[in-house]
Amino acid sequence: MRGLGLKLGIALLTCSLGLVALGYLWLPADPLAIGGDRFAPPSLRHPMGTDWFGRDVLARVLVGGRTSLGIALAAVALGAALGAALGGLAGLRGGLPDELLMRGMDFLLAFPPLLLALFLAVLLGPGPWGIVIAIGIFNVPYFARLVRGSLLTLREREFVLAARAIGAGPARILLRHLLPHLASPLVVQLTVSLGAALLAEAAFSYLGLGTPPPTPSWGRMLKEAQSYFALSPWPAVFPGLVLSLTVLGLNLLGDGLRDLLDPRLGRLTAWLRS
Protein backbone atom coordinates (compact mmCIF):
# COMPACT_ATOMS: atom_id res chain seq x y z
CA MET A 1 0.00 0.00 0.00
CA ARG A 2 2.70 2.45 1.03
CA GLY A 3 4.94 1.48 -1.83
CA LEU A 4 2.00 2.04 -4.16
CA GLY A 5 1.50 5.61 -2.90
CA LEU A 6 5.14 6.43 -3.38
CA LYS A 7 5.24 5.00 -6.90
CA LEU A 8 2.03 6.84 -7.80
CA GLY A 9 3.47 10.05 -6.40
CA ILE A 10 6.67 9.72 -8.40
CA ALA A 11 4.67 8.92 -11.55
CA LEU A 12 2.37 11.93 -11.13
CA LEU A 13 5.27 14.27 -10.45
CA THR A 14 7.24 12.94 -13.41
CA CYS A 15 4.23 13.60 -15.63
CA SER A 16 3.57 17.15 -14.51
CA LEU A 17 7.19 18.23 -14.18
CA GLY A 18 7.87 16.51 -17.51
CA LEU A 19 5.06 18.54 -19.08
CA VAL A 20 6.43 21.80 -17.76
CA ALA A 21 9.95 20.83 -18.88
CA LEU A 22 8.58 19.88 -22.28
CA GLY A 23 7.19 23.42 -22.54
CA TYR A 24 10.75 24.74 -22.75
CA LEU A 25 11.48 22.59 -25.81
CA TRP A 26 8.16 22.58 -27.58
CA LEU A 27 4.79 24.28 -27.28
CA PRO A 28 1.66 23.24 -29.15
CA ALA A 29 0.87 26.93 -29.86
CA ASP A 30 1.86 30.40 -28.80
CA PRO A 31 0.31 30.71 -25.31
CA LEU A 32 -0.33 34.44 -25.81
CA ALA A 33 -1.57 34.31 -29.43
CA ILE A 34 -5.13 35.62 -29.61
CA GLY A 35 -7.44 34.48 -32.37
CA GLY A 36 -8.61 31.24 -33.90
CA ASP A 37 -11.44 29.24 -32.39
CA ARG A 38 -12.82 30.47 -29.11
CA PHE A 39 -13.89 27.85 -26.58
CA ALA A 40 -12.91 24.93 -28.80
CA PRO A 41 -13.48 21.65 -26.94
CA PRO A 42 -10.49 19.30 -26.54
CA SER A 43 -9.35 18.00 -29.91
CA LEU A 44 -6.15 16.75 -31.54
CA ARG A 45 -5.16 20.30 -32.45
CA HIS A 46 -5.98 21.70 -29.01
CA PRO A 47 -5.70 18.76 -26.55
CA MET A 48 -7.14 20.89 -23.72
CA GLY A 49 -9.30 23.15 -25.89
CA THR A 50 -9.06 26.91 -26.21
CA ASP A 51 -10.13 29.78 -23.95
CA TRP A 52 -12.10 32.96 -24.40
CA PHE A 53 -9.40 34.59 -26.51
CA GLY A 54 -8.90 31.45 -28.59
CA ARG A 55 -5.60 30.77 -26.84
CA ASP A 56 -4.47 27.16 -26.59
CA VAL A 57 -5.10 25.95 -23.03
CA LEU A 58 -2.39 23.25 -23.10
CA ALA A 59 0.24 25.78 -24.14
CA ARG A 60 -0.92 28.06 -21.33
CA VAL A 61 -0.86 25.21 -18.80
CA LEU A 62 2.72 24.37 -19.82
CA VAL A 63 3.88 27.98 -19.55
CA GLY A 64 1.73 28.71 -16.50
CA GLY A 65 3.45 25.84 -14.71
CA ARG A 66 6.73 27.75 -14.92
CA THR A 67 5.19 30.67 -13.05
CA SER A 68 3.44 28.53 -10.45
CA LEU A 69 6.31 26.14 -9.83
CA GLY A 70 8.86 28.94 -9.95
CA ILE A 71 7.06 30.97 -7.30
CA ALA A 72 6.45 27.90 -5.12
CA LEU A 73 10.10 26.82 -5.39
CA ALA A 74 11.44 30.29 -4.64
CA ALA A 75 9.10 30.66 -1.67
CA VAL A 76 9.96 27.28 -0.16
CA ALA A 77 13.68 27.88 -0.72
CA LEU A 78 13.39 31.20 1.09
CA GLY A 79 11.38 29.68 3.93
CA ALA A 80 13.66 26.66 4.28
CA ALA A 81 16.89 28.66 4.26
CA LEU A 82 15.63 31.21 6.77
CA GLY A 83 13.88 28.60 8.92
CA ALA A 84 16.83 26.21 8.99
CA ALA A 85 19.22 29.01 9.91
CA LEU A 86 16.98 30.29 12.73
CA GLY A 87 16.16 26.78 13.94
CA GLY A 88 19.85 25.86 13.85
CA LEU A 89 20.76 28.91 15.87
CA ALA A 90 18.00 28.20 18.40
CA GLY A 91 18.83 24.51 18.68
CA LEU A 92 22.56 24.95 19.11
CA ARG A 93 22.64 28.04 21.31
CA GLY A 94 19.66 27.25 23.53
CA GLY A 95 18.82 29.61 26.36
CA LEU A 96 17.32 33.02 25.75
CA PRO A 97 17.87 33.24 21.96
CA ASP A 98 16.15 29.87 21.65
CA GLU A 99 13.20 30.99 23.75
CA LEU A 100 12.81 34.28 21.85
CA LEU A 101 13.14 32.71 18.41
CA MET A 102 10.66 29.99 19.15
CA ARG A 103 8.06 32.38 20.61
CA GLY A 104 8.52 34.39 17.41
CA MET A 105 7.86 31.25 15.38
CA ASP A 106 4.67 30.51 17.37
CA PHE A 107 3.55 34.01 16.58
CA LEU A 108 4.23 33.55 12.87
CA LEU A 109 2.25 30.31 12.88
CA ALA A 110 -0.80 32.20 14.14
CA PHE A 111 -0.47 34.88 11.46
CA PRO A 112 -2.52 33.99 8.37
CA PRO A 113 -0.34 33.95 5.23
CA LEU A 114 -3.16 35.43 3.16
CA LEU A 115 -3.08 38.53 5.33
CA LEU A 116 0.64 38.94 4.79
CA ALA A 117 0.16 38.50 1.04
CA LEU A 118 -2.54 41.18 1.03
CA PHE A 119 -0.33 43.63 2.94
CA LEU A 120 2.64 42.96 0.69
CA ALA A 121 0.45 43.39 -2.37
CA VAL A 122 -0.31 46.93 -1.24
CA LEU A 123 3.29 47.73 -0.36
CA LEU A 124 5.11 46.11 -3.28
CA GLY A 125 2.48 46.55 -5.96
CA PRO A 126 1.50 43.77 -8.39
CA GLY A 127 4.10 41.13 -9.12
CA PRO A 128 5.37 37.80 -7.87
CA TRP A 129 7.61 39.08 -5.05
CA GLY A 130 4.85 39.80 -2.56
CA ILE A 131 3.56 36.24 -2.69
CA VAL A 132 7.04 34.69 -2.74
CA ILE A 133 7.83 36.53 0.50
CA ALA A 134 4.42 35.79 2.04
CA ILE A 135 4.56 32.04 1.33
CA GLY A 136 8.26 31.98 2.27
CA ILE A 137 7.65 33.58 5.66
CA PHE A 138 4.73 31.24 6.24
CA ASN A 139 7.14 28.31 5.80
CA VAL A 140 9.84 29.63 8.15
CA PRO A 141 8.35 28.32 11.43
CA TYR A 142 7.90 24.78 10.08
CA PHE A 143 11.55 24.48 9.08
CA ALA A 144 12.78 26.27 12.19
CA ARG A 145 10.83 23.91 14.48
CA LEU A 146 11.96 20.86 12.57
CA VAL A 147 15.66 21.77 12.62
CA ARG A 148 15.59 22.93 16.23
CA GLY A 149 13.75 19.85 17.42
CA SER A 150 16.13 17.50 15.63
CA LEU A 151 19.21 19.33 16.86
CA LEU A 152 18.00 19.30 20.47
CA THR A 153 17.91 15.49 20.52
CA LEU A 154 20.89 14.98 18.21
CA ARG A 155 23.34 17.13 20.15
CA GLU A 156 22.95 14.93 23.22
CA ARG A 157 23.77 11.76 21.32
CA GLU A 158 26.94 9.73 21.87
CA PHE A 159 28.38 10.27 18.41
CA VAL A 160 28.50 14.01 19.02
CA LEU A 161 30.29 13.42 22.28
CA ALA A 162 32.68 11.08 20.49
CA ALA A 163 33.36 13.66 17.79
CA ARG A 164 34.03 16.27 20.42
CA ALA A 165 36.32 13.86 22.26
CA ILE A 166 38.53 13.42 19.21
CA GLY A 167 38.78 17.21 18.99
CA ALA A 168 36.29 18.19 16.30
CA GLY A 169 35.24 21.86 16.34
CA PRO A 170 31.63 23.09 16.38
CA ALA A 171 31.59 23.78 12.63
CA ARG A 172 32.86 20.32 11.81
CA ILE A 173 30.38 18.70 14.19
CA LEU A 174 27.55 20.67 12.64
CA LEU A 175 28.45 20.03 9.01
CA ARG A 176 29.85 16.51 9.12
CA HIS A 177 27.97 14.92 11.99
CA LEU A 178 24.66 16.69 12.48
CA LEU A 179 23.61 17.84 9.01
CA PRO A 180 23.44 14.36 7.46
CA HIS A 181 20.89 13.42 10.12
CA LEU A 182 18.75 16.40 9.20
CA ALA A 183 18.74 15.62 5.50
CA SER A 184 15.88 13.16 5.44
CA PRO A 185 13.36 15.06 7.58
CA LEU A 186 14.24 18.18 5.59
CA VAL A 187 13.61 16.44 2.28
CA VAL A 188 10.22 15.26 3.52
CA GLN A 189 9.29 18.73 4.78
CA LEU A 190 10.46 20.32 1.51
CA THR A 191 8.22 18.02 -0.50
CA VAL A 192 5.16 18.69 1.64
CA SER A 193 5.87 22.44 1.79
CA LEU A 194 6.19 22.60 -1.97
CA GLY A 195 2.71 21.13 -2.37
CA ALA A 196 1.25 23.59 0.11
CA ALA A 197 3.13 26.45 -1.57
CA LEU A 198 1.67 25.51 -4.95
CA LEU A 199 -1.84 25.60 -3.47
CA ALA A 200 -1.17 28.95 -1.80
CA GLU A 201 0.32 30.40 -4.96
CA ALA A 202 -2.74 29.31 -6.91
CA ALA A 203 -5.08 30.89 -4.36
CA PHE A 204 -3.14 34.17 -4.37
CA SER A 205 -2.96 34.31 -8.19
CA TYR A 206 -6.64 33.52 -8.25
CA LEU A 207 -7.23 36.62 -6.11
CA GLY A 208 -5.14 38.62 -8.56
CA LEU A 209 -2.21 39.12 -6.19
CA GLY A 210 0.42 37.36 -8.31
CA THR A 211 1.99 38.04 -11.67
CA PRO A 212 -0.06 40.48 -13.75
CA PRO A 213 -1.70 39.30 -17.01
CA PRO A 214 -1.11 38.20 -19.70
CA THR A 215 1.56 35.92 -18.13
CA PRO A 216 -0.32 32.72 -17.36
CA SER A 217 -0.17 30.89 -14.04
CA TRP A 218 -2.41 28.02 -12.99
CA GLY A 219 -4.30 30.11 -10.45
CA ARG A 220 -4.80 33.06 -12.80
CA MET A 221 -6.02 30.76 -15.59
CA LEU A 222 -8.70 29.43 -13.26
CA LYS A 223 -9.74 32.96 -12.39
CA GLU A 224 -10.11 33.87 -16.06
CA ALA A 225 -11.93 30.64 -16.92
CA GLN A 226 -14.43 31.01 -14.08
CA SER A 227 -16.33 33.83 -15.77
CA TYR A 228 -16.91 31.81 -18.92
CA PHE A 229 -17.82 28.49 -17.34
CA ALA A 230 -21.31 28.56 -18.88
CA LEU A 231 -19.75 28.84 -22.36
CA SER A 232 -17.04 26.24 -21.92
CA PRO A 233 -15.95 24.35 -18.78
CA TRP A 234 -12.66 23.08 -20.24
CA PRO A 235 -10.45 26.10 -19.50
CA ALA A 236 -11.58 25.84 -15.86
CA VAL A 237 -11.06 22.08 -15.62
CA PHE A 238 -7.60 21.40 -17.00
CA PRO A 239 -5.37 23.90 -15.15
CA GLY A 240 -7.01 22.87 -11.86
CA LEU A 241 -6.58 19.20 -12.70
CA VAL A 242 -2.87 19.57 -13.49
CA LEU A 243 -2.37 21.65 -10.34
CA SER A 244 -4.22 19.14 -8.13
CA LEU A 245 -2.38 16.15 -9.58
CA THR A 246 0.98 17.88 -9.04
CA VAL A 247 0.12 18.62 -5.41
CA LEU A 248 -1.21 15.08 -4.98
CA GLY A 249 2.07 13.75 -6.38
CA LEU A 250 4.09 15.88 -3.97
CA ASN A 251 1.96 14.81 -0.98
CA LEU A 252 2.22 11.13 -1.88
CA LEU A 253 5.95 11.48 -2.39
CA GLY A 254 6.29 13.21 0.98
CA ASP A 255 4.27 10.53 2.80
CA GLY A 256 6.18 7.76 1.07
CA LEU A 257 9.57 9.32 1.74
CA ARG A 258 8.69 9.82 5.41
CA ASP A 259 8.20 6.09 5.75
CA LEU A 260 11.20 5.18 3.64
CA LEU A 261 13.70 7.60 5.11
CA ASP A 262 12.87 6.85 8.73
CA PRO A 263 16.22 5.36 9.68
CA ARG A 264 14.70 3.22 12.42
CA LEU A 265 12.65 1.36 9.86
CA GLY A 266 15.51 0.77 7.46
CA ARG A 267 13.14 0.40 4.56
CA LEU A 268 15.04 2.41 1.98
CA THR A 269 17.49 -0.33 1.11
CA ALA A 270 14.70 -2.90 1.06
CA TRP A 271 12.62 -0.73 -1.23
CA LEU A 272 15.47 0.04 -3.59
CA ARG A 273 16.19 -3.68 -3.96
CA SER A 274 12.57 -4.60 -4.63
Place this chain on the structure above:
Amino acid sequence: MGSYFLRKLITLPLTILLIAFSIFALLSLLPGDLARLVVGPEASPEAYQAVREKLQLDLPWPVRFGRWLFGLLRGDLGESLSRGLPVGALVGSSLTVTLPLALLASVIALVIALPLGTLAATHPGGLVDLATVGAAQLGMAVPEFWLGILLMGFLAIWVQAFPAGGFPGWERPGAALVHLVLPALALALPRAAYLARMTRASLADVLAAPYIRTARGKGLREASVLGRHALRNALIPVVTAAGLSLGHLLAGALVVENLFYLPGLGRLALAAVRARDLPLLSGAGLVVAGMMVLLNLVVDLAYGALDPRIRYR
Protein backbone atom coordinates in the same frame (compact mmCIF):
# COMPACT_ATOMS: atom_id res chain seq x y z
CA MET B 1 -4.97 23.69 34.88
CA GLY B 2 -5.91 26.86 36.75
CA SER B 3 -2.51 28.47 36.58
CA TYR B 4 -2.08 27.41 32.98
CA PHE B 5 -5.37 29.04 32.13
CA LEU B 6 -4.32 32.17 34.00
CA ARG B 7 -0.99 32.37 32.19
CA LYS B 8 -2.71 31.95 28.83
CA LEU B 9 -5.15 34.71 29.70
CA ILE B 10 -2.30 37.02 30.64
CA THR B 11 -0.35 36.34 27.46
CA LEU B 12 -3.46 36.75 25.29
CA PRO B 13 -3.56 40.58 25.39
CA LEU B 14 0.21 40.61 24.90
CA THR B 15 -0.09 38.46 21.79
CA ILE B 16 -2.85 40.66 20.42
CA LEU B 17 -0.76 43.74 21.19
CA LEU B 18 2.14 42.15 19.31
CA ILE B 19 -0.13 41.41 16.36
CA ALA B 20 -1.47 44.95 16.38
CA PHE B 21 2.06 46.28 16.42
CA SER B 22 3.24 44.04 13.55
CA ILE B 23 0.29 45.09 11.43
CA PHE B 24 0.97 48.71 12.21
CA ALA B 25 4.70 48.30 11.58
CA LEU B 26 4.15 46.47 8.30
CA LEU B 27 1.92 49.21 6.97
CA SER B 28 3.38 52.29 8.57
CA LEU B 29 7.04 51.91 9.41
CA LEU B 30 8.40 50.67 6.11
CA PRO B 31 10.27 53.33 4.16
CA GLY B 32 8.33 55.20 1.51
CA ASP B 33 5.62 57.81 1.44
CA LEU B 34 2.38 56.19 2.62
CA ALA B 35 0.12 58.99 1.42
CA ARG B 36 1.72 58.80 -2.03
CA LEU B 37 1.20 55.03 -2.01
CA VAL B 38 -2.49 55.54 -1.25
CA VAL B 39 -3.33 58.29 -3.72
CA GLY B 40 -1.05 57.19 -6.54
CA PRO B 41 1.61 59.15 -8.44
CA GLU B 42 -0.76 61.34 -10.48
CA ALA B 43 -2.94 62.66 -7.66
CA SER B 44 -3.39 66.39 -7.12
CA PRO B 45 -1.50 67.99 -4.23
CA GLU B 46 -4.85 68.66 -2.50
CA ALA B 47 -5.87 65.01 -2.57
CA TYR B 48 -2.42 64.04 -1.38
CA GLN B 49 -2.60 66.50 1.48
CA ALA B 50 -6.08 65.30 2.44
CA VAL B 51 -4.90 61.70 2.75
CA ARG B 52 -1.83 62.81 4.70
CA GLU B 53 -4.14 64.49 7.18
CA LYS B 54 -6.55 61.57 7.37
CA LEU B 55 -3.73 59.16 8.06
CA GLN B 56 -2.23 61.71 10.49
CA LEU B 57 1.16 61.22 8.88
CA ASP B 58 2.48 64.49 10.31
CA LEU B 59 2.47 62.94 13.77
CA PRO B 60 5.41 60.79 14.90
CA TRP B 61 4.70 57.07 14.63
CA PRO B 62 4.51 56.24 18.36
CA VAL B 63 1.72 58.78 18.69
CA ARG B 64 -0.10 57.31 15.70
CA PHE B 65 0.26 53.80 17.07
CA GLY B 66 -0.91 54.98 20.48
CA ARG B 67 -3.99 56.61 19.02
CA TRP B 68 -4.79 53.53 16.96
CA LEU B 69 -4.44 51.29 20.04
CA PHE B 70 -6.50 53.64 22.16
CA GLY B 71 -9.23 53.67 19.51
CA LEU B 72 -9.02 49.88 19.43
CA LEU B 73 -9.78 49.66 23.14
CA ARG B 74 -12.94 51.68 22.57
CA GLY B 75 -13.87 49.54 19.57
CA ASP B 76 -12.99 52.32 17.14
CA LEU B 77 -10.85 51.06 14.26
CA GLY B 78 -10.75 54.36 12.41
CA GLU B 79 -12.47 55.37 9.20
CA SER B 80 -12.18 53.70 5.81
CA LEU B 81 -10.52 55.92 3.20
CA SER B 82 -12.40 54.51 0.24
CA ARG B 83 -15.88 54.18 1.74
CA GLY B 84 -15.99 56.92 4.35
CA LEU B 85 -17.54 54.55 6.89
CA PRO B 86 -16.17 53.37 10.24
CA VAL B 87 -13.89 50.35 9.74
CA GLY B 88 -15.47 48.61 12.74
CA ALA B 89 -18.94 48.69 11.18
CA LEU B 90 -17.66 47.43 7.81
CA VAL B 91 -15.72 44.57 9.37
CA GLY B 92 -18.61 43.74 11.71
CA SER B 93 -21.16 43.44 8.92
CA SER B 94 -18.77 41.34 6.82
CA LEU B 95 -18.32 38.94 9.74
CA THR B 96 -22.04 38.16 9.68
CA VAL B 97 -21.29 36.38 6.40
CA THR B 98 -17.81 34.97 7.00
CA LEU B 99 -18.44 33.43 10.42
CA PRO B 100 -21.66 31.59 9.47
CA LEU B 101 -19.90 30.37 6.32
CA ALA B 102 -16.94 28.99 8.27
CA LEU B 103 -19.24 27.41 10.88
CA LEU B 104 -21.52 25.81 8.29
CA ALA B 105 -18.46 24.45 6.48
CA SER B 106 -17.04 22.91 9.65
CA VAL B 107 -20.39 21.30 10.52
CA ILE B 108 -20.61 19.81 7.01
CA ALA B 109 -17.01 18.63 7.23
CA LEU B 110 -17.61 16.87 10.57
CA VAL B 111 -20.89 15.32 9.43
CA ILE B 112 -19.09 13.79 6.45
CA ALA B 113 -15.80 12.96 8.16
CA LEU B 114 -16.89 11.24 11.38
CA PRO B 115 -19.05 8.43 9.95
CA LEU B 116 -16.67 7.89 7.06
CA GLY B 117 -13.59 7.75 9.28
CA THR B 118 -15.36 5.43 11.73
CA LEU B 119 -16.47 3.05 9.00
CA ALA B 120 -12.99 3.06 7.51
CA ALA B 121 -11.35 2.26 10.85
CA THR B 122 -13.79 -0.50 11.78
CA HIS B 123 -13.47 -2.20 8.40
CA PRO B 124 -9.77 -1.88 7.58
CA GLY B 125 -8.93 -2.82 4.04
CA GLY B 126 -12.60 -2.63 3.02
CA LEU B 127 -14.10 -0.61 0.25
CA VAL B 128 -15.00 2.37 2.47
CA ASP B 129 -11.50 2.31 3.94
CA LEU B 130 -9.79 2.44 0.55
CA ALA B 131 -12.20 5.10 -0.68
CA THR B 132 -11.62 7.20 2.45
CA VAL B 133 -7.85 6.96 2.20
CA GLY B 134 -7.97 7.84 -1.50
CA ALA B 135 -10.46 10.65 -1.08
CA ALA B 136 -8.45 12.06 1.81
CA GLN B 137 -5.32 12.28 -0.33
CA LEU B 138 -7.30 13.87 -3.16
CA GLY B 139 -9.08 16.28 -0.85
CA MET B 140 -5.79 17.58 0.50
CA ALA B 141 -4.47 18.23 -3.00
CA VAL B 142 -7.47 20.07 -4.44
CA PRO B 143 -7.61 23.84 -3.95
CA GLU B 144 -10.88 24.98 -2.38
CA PHE B 145 -11.48 27.66 -4.97
CA TRP B 146 -11.15 25.21 -7.86
CA LEU B 147 -13.65 22.91 -6.17
CA GLY B 148 -15.82 26.00 -5.77
CA ILE B 149 -15.55 26.83 -9.48
CA LEU B 150 -16.51 23.28 -10.41
CA LEU B 151 -19.40 23.15 -7.92
CA MET B 152 -20.63 26.52 -9.14
CA GLY B 153 -20.24 25.51 -12.76
CA PHE B 154 -22.05 22.21 -12.49
CA LEU B 155 -24.59 22.79 -9.71
CA ALA B 156 -25.37 26.46 -10.29
CA ILE B 157 -24.79 27.17 -13.96
CA TRP B 158 -25.58 23.87 -15.65
CA VAL B 159 -28.15 22.29 -13.35
CA GLN B 160 -29.19 25.57 -11.69
CA ALA B 161 -29.98 23.82 -8.42
CA PHE B 162 -28.27 26.54 -6.39
CA PRO B 163 -27.69 30.27 -6.80
CA ALA B 164 -24.33 30.99 -8.45
CA GLY B 165 -23.32 33.68 -6.00
CA GLY B 166 -24.31 36.82 -4.17
CA PHE B 167 -25.95 37.12 -0.80
CA PRO B 168 -29.49 38.33 -0.01
CA GLY B 169 -28.79 39.25 3.61
CA TRP B 170 -30.02 37.67 6.81
CA GLU B 171 -33.46 39.33 6.62
CA ARG B 172 -34.39 36.26 4.57
CA PRO B 173 -32.65 33.48 6.51
CA GLY B 174 -33.76 30.67 4.21
CA ALA B 175 -32.47 32.32 1.06
CA ALA B 176 -29.30 33.37 2.86
CA LEU B 177 -28.56 29.78 3.90
CA VAL B 178 -29.18 28.51 0.37
CA HIS B 179 -26.62 31.03 -0.89
CA LEU B 180 -24.08 29.70 1.58
CA VAL B 181 -24.46 26.01 0.65
CA LEU B 182 -22.13 25.83 -2.35
CA PRO B 183 -19.33 27.94 -0.85
CA ALA B 184 -19.59 25.96 2.39
CA LEU B 185 -19.38 22.68 0.44
CA ALA B 186 -16.31 23.90 -1.44
CA LEU B 187 -14.66 24.71 1.88
CA ALA B 188 -15.91 21.63 3.69
CA LEU B 189 -14.98 18.82 1.30
CA PRO B 190 -11.17 19.20 1.52
CA ARG B 191 -11.46 19.62 5.32
CA ALA B 192 -13.73 16.57 5.52
CA ALA B 193 -11.10 14.55 3.69
CA TYR B 194 -8.47 15.60 6.19
CA LEU B 195 -10.69 15.00 9.23
CA ALA B 196 -11.84 11.60 7.96
CA ARG B 197 -8.21 10.58 7.68
CA MET B 198 -7.56 11.77 11.23
CA THR B 199 -10.63 9.96 12.59
CA ARG B 200 -9.56 6.77 10.87
CA ALA B 201 -5.99 6.91 12.14
CA SER B 202 -6.99 7.87 15.67
CA LEU B 203 -9.76 5.29 15.96
CA ALA B 204 -7.55 2.56 14.53
CA ASP B 205 -4.98 3.35 17.25
CA VAL B 206 -7.58 3.23 20.00
CA LEU B 207 -9.15 0.01 18.71
CA ALA B 208 -5.80 -1.71 19.09
CA ALA B 209 -5.56 -0.73 22.77
CA PRO B 210 -5.85 -3.42 25.46
CA TYR B 211 -8.89 -1.84 27.14
CA ILE B 212 -10.89 -2.36 23.96
CA ARG B 213 -10.07 -6.06 24.12
CA THR B 214 -11.15 -6.00 27.75
CA ALA B 215 -14.43 -4.36 26.81
CA ARG B 216 -15.05 -6.97 24.15
CA GLY B 217 -13.91 -9.71 26.50
CA LYS B 218 -16.50 -8.83 29.10
CA GLY B 219 -19.13 -9.34 26.44
CA LEU B 220 -20.15 -5.81 25.47
CA ARG B 221 -21.91 -5.43 22.18
CA GLU B 222 -19.71 -4.01 19.42
CA ALA B 223 -21.85 -0.86 19.26
CA SER B 224 -21.22 0.03 22.87
CA VAL B 225 -17.53 -0.90 22.62
CA LEU B 226 -17.31 1.58 19.80
CA GLY B 227 -19.61 4.24 21.21
CA ARG B 228 -18.71 4.18 24.90
CA HIS B 229 -15.07 3.20 24.85
CA ALA B 230 -13.39 3.71 21.50
CA LEU B 231 -14.93 6.80 19.95
CA ARG B 232 -14.80 8.89 23.10
CA ASN B 233 -11.05 8.57 23.22
CA ALA B 234 -10.47 8.57 19.50
CA LEU B 235 -12.33 11.81 18.95
CA ILE B 236 -10.12 13.92 21.21
CA PRO B 237 -7.42 14.58 18.59
CA VAL B 238 -10.12 14.91 15.95
CA VAL B 239 -11.91 17.64 17.89
CA THR B 240 -8.62 19.47 18.26
CA ALA B 241 -7.94 19.14 14.57
CA ALA B 242 -11.47 20.31 13.77
CA GLY B 243 -10.96 23.36 15.97
CA LEU B 244 -7.70 24.23 14.32
CA SER B 245 -9.38 23.54 10.98
CA LEU B 246 -11.70 26.43 11.72
CA GLY B 247 -8.66 28.66 11.23
CA HIS B 248 -7.96 27.05 7.86
CA LEU B 249 -11.62 27.43 6.98
CA LEU B 250 -11.49 31.09 7.85
CA ALA B 251 -8.50 31.61 5.55
CA GLY B 252 -10.16 29.51 2.84
CA ALA B 253 -13.40 31.43 3.29
CA LEU B 254 -11.59 34.64 2.40
CA VAL B 255 -10.76 33.14 -1.02
CA VAL B 256 -14.05 31.37 -1.64
CA GLU B 257 -16.05 34.51 -0.80
CA ASN B 258 -14.45 36.22 -3.76
CA LEU B 259 -15.51 33.36 -5.99
CA PHE B 260 -19.16 33.43 -4.88
CA TYR B 261 -19.46 37.20 -4.49
CA LEU B 262 -20.26 36.93 -0.79
CA PRO B 263 -19.91 40.26 1.03
CA GLY B 264 -17.64 38.81 3.72
CA LEU B 265 -14.30 39.66 5.24
CA GLY B 266 -12.34 38.28 2.28
CA ARG B 267 -14.02 40.52 -0.26
CA LEU B 268 -13.69 43.45 2.09
CA ALA B 269 -9.95 42.83 2.51
CA LEU B 270 -9.39 42.41 -1.23
CA ALA B 271 -11.36 45.58 -1.97
CA ALA B 272 -9.19 47.34 0.62
CA VAL B 273 -6.08 46.13 -1.21
CA ARG B 274 -7.39 47.36 -4.56
CA ALA B 275 -8.31 50.77 -3.14
CA ARG B 276 -5.10 50.85 -1.05
CA ASP B 277 -7.36 51.60 1.88
CA LEU B 278 -4.83 51.22 4.70
CA PRO B 279 -7.14 51.77 7.72
CA LEU B 280 -9.64 49.23 6.40
CA LEU B 281 -6.92 46.69 5.62
CA SER B 282 -5.32 47.08 9.06
CA GLY B 283 -8.68 46.72 10.78
CA ALA B 284 -9.68 43.64 8.79
CA GLY B 285 -6.23 42.13 9.33
CA LEU B 286 -6.33 42.71 13.05
CA VAL B 287 -9.74 41.07 13.35
CA VAL B 288 -8.65 38.00 11.35
CA ALA B 289 -5.40 37.55 13.26
CA GLY B 290 -7.12 38.17 16.58
CA MET B 291 -9.73 35.51 15.81
CA MET B 292 -6.98 33.03 14.94
CA VAL B 293 -5.25 33.64 18.27
CA LEU B 294 -8.50 33.28 20.21
CA LEU B 295 -9.35 30.10 18.33
CA ASN B 296 -5.97 28.56 19.13
CA LEU B 297 -6.49 29.38 22.80
CA VAL B 298 -9.99 27.85 22.87
CA VAL B 299 -8.72 24.68 21.16
CA ASP B 300 -5.85 24.49 23.64
CA LEU B 301 -8.19 24.70 26.59
CA ALA B 302 -10.79 22.37 25.10
CA TYR B 303 -8.06 19.80 24.61
CA GLY B 304 -7.25 19.88 28.30
CA ALA B 305 -10.91 19.70 29.29
CA LEU B 306 -11.62 16.74 26.99
CA ASP B 307 -8.67 14.64 28.00
CA PRO B 308 -8.16 14.42 31.75
CA ARG B 309 -4.76 12.77 31.17
CA ILE B 310 -3.40 16.08 29.95
CA ARG B 311 -2.08 18.13 32.82
CA TYR B 312 -0.94 21.62 32.08
CA ARG B 313 1.72 23.05 34.31
